[in-house]
Amino acid sequence: MKLLEHYLTLDSGQKKALAREIGSEVSYLRHLAYGRKQPSHSLAKKIETATNKQVTRSDLRPDIYPPEEFQE
Numbered sequence: 610m611k612l613l614e615h616y617l618t619l620d621s622g623q624k625k626a627l628a629r630e631i632g633s634e635v636s637y638l639r640h641l642a643y644g645r646k647q648p649s650h651s652l653a654k655k656i657e658t659a660t661n662k663q664v665t666r667s668d669l670r671p672d673i674y675p676p677e678e679f680q681e
Contacts, residue, residue: 612656612664616642631655641669650674 616638619627628638631652640646641656648656650673653666667674 610660610663611668613642613644615660615664627659630659 616624621635624635624638628635631638632655633652637646641648641652648669650666650670653669653674656664656669657666665674667676
């Protein structure tokens with residue numbers, strides 16, 4: 610699932626909770642969701658954990674974390 614898809618399913622309280630859990634602000638989370646910013650490798654991992662792998666780090670940063678089917 611893409612971050613934007615996940616982000617759009619959340620209400621404002623859930624967006625705040627997710628932002629807090631990853632150590633960010635809702636406004637920055639919105640920038641990430643809409644592709645205006647790119648998360649660091651550590652933030653990508655935090656988002657993956659916070660979303661229970663609904664949004665994976667390879668979804669967020671395929672340049673650093675290739676999709677599993679291509680990993681050896």
